[in-house]
Amino acid sequence: MTDLFNKLDVIFSRYDSFIIMGHVNPDLDSFGASLALYQRLKSINKQCYIFLEHDCSEYSNLMNKAMCKVDSVNYINSKSNVDFSKMLLVILDVHQKNRLEYPNIMNSINDIIILDHHIKDPKYINNTKLTYINSNLSSMIELMTYYLDYCEIKINSNLATIMLAGLEIDTNNYNLKTTSRTYKAASILMEMGADINTKRELLKESKDEFIKRADYIKNSYIINNNVAICILPEISASETLAEVSDELLTFEDVEQSFTIAKLETGKTGVSARSLNNKDVLSVIKKLNGGGNKTNAATSTNQTIDEIINIIEKNTR
Numbered sequence: 001m002t003d004l005f006n007k008l009d010v011i012f013s014r015y016d017s018f019i020i021m022g023h024v025n026p027d028l029d030s031f032g033a034s035l036a037l038y039q040r041l042k043s044i045n046k047q048c049y050i051f052l053e054h055d056c057s058e059y060s061n062l063m064n065k066a067m068c069k070v071d072s073v074n075y076i077n078s079k080s081n082v083d084f085s086k087m088l089l090v091i092l093d094v095h096q097k098n099r100l101e102y103p104n105i106m107n108s109i110n111d112i113i114i115l116d117h118h119i120k121d122p123k124y125i126n127n128t129k130l131t132y133i134n135s136n137l138s139s140m141i142e143l144m145t146y147y148l149d150y151c152e153i154k155i156n157s158n159l160a161t162i163m164l165a166g167l168e169i170d171t172n173n174y175n176l177k178t179t180s181r182t183y184k185a186a187s188i189l190m191e192m193g194a195d196i197n198t199k200r201e202l203l204k205e206s207k208d209e210f211i212k213r214a215d216y217i218k219n220s221y222i223i224n225n226n227v228a229i230c231i232l233p234e235i236s237a238s239e240t241l242a243e244v245s246d247e248l249l250t251f252e253d254v255e256q257s258f259t260i261a262k263l264e265t266g267k268t269g270v271s272a273r274s275l276n277n278k279d280v281l282s283v284i285k286k287l288n289g290g291g292n293k294t295n296a297a298t299s300t301n302q303t304i305d306e307i308i309n310i311i312e313k314n315t316r
């Protein structure tokens with residue numbers, strides 16, 4: 001990674017001002033990584049903004065709590081009176097235009113860097129100064145922790161805590177894509193001052209959210225011996241589908257999970273997860289989706305019955 005960090009530093013040295021942007025519906029991985037990069041750029045005296053289009057009250061409860069814990073960060077949105085044209089846009093935790101926090105920024109920006117850990121989508125943003133997409137990384141936090149460490153940047157305890165929380169969310173408590181380097185990143189964050197009690201407080205969810213998810217899971221069922229199917233009864237965010245699929249895998253005898261719901265786009269989303277190297281990607285590909293063997297998703301115009309039929313036939 002030293003190679004990448006050197007390259008980043010060389011590119012950063014050529015610009016005076018920066019915008020950092022994550023994906024729409026920011027989470028603690030994209031936000032924590034943005035804050036980390038912000039600290040790095042501030043340490044080399046750069047002008048720097050984190051782009052968040054909305055007020056904290058419009059984001060998730062978790063984001064809201066995290067945003068209250070950080071101070072003296074310059075945020076920017078599409079209404080800000082700033083000339084983007086000479087700035088370097090650093091995109092974190094996403095690499096498709098339509099999934100950016102503010103896709104229209106692409107009309108007023110020339111120079112871009114992308115750092116991501118998701119599986120590369122054919123619709124990736126091209127013509128960048130640098131694109132680093134490594135789907136073996138657990139999270140952006142993992143990458144940014146090593147970058148801060150490499151740059152010997154000191155961060156405050158609240159930021160270290162937010163980053164540790166982001167790492168735990170993206171890995172589902174060190175159950176997904178976790179390697180020795182992930183645990184080492186957690187250890188570095190602890191040394192940087194992450195506080196376990198504050199992190200627990202930050203990650204607390206409301207009882208209502210818990211019960212809602214438990215209700216979804218209560219209505220899930222098993223087909224083909226080890227395949228859990230869960231249909232959500234309302235229009236849902238794709239993040240929710242992923243959470244439910246992750247959770248279904250924690251139950252005995254479940255080796256594959258498929259969560260299905262109507263999305264805000266009007267399409268139907270399917271999030272699939274598996275254990276023991278069972279291949280859910282081949283099923284999701286039949287629904288025009290993508291991902292990898294153990295973690296795949298799609299959004300499709302097919303009906304829920306058609307989708308279940310395809311899952312049923314292809315997981316036998």
Ligand SMILES: [Mn+2]
Nearest residue numbers: 029093140170
């Ligand atoms: Mn992430």
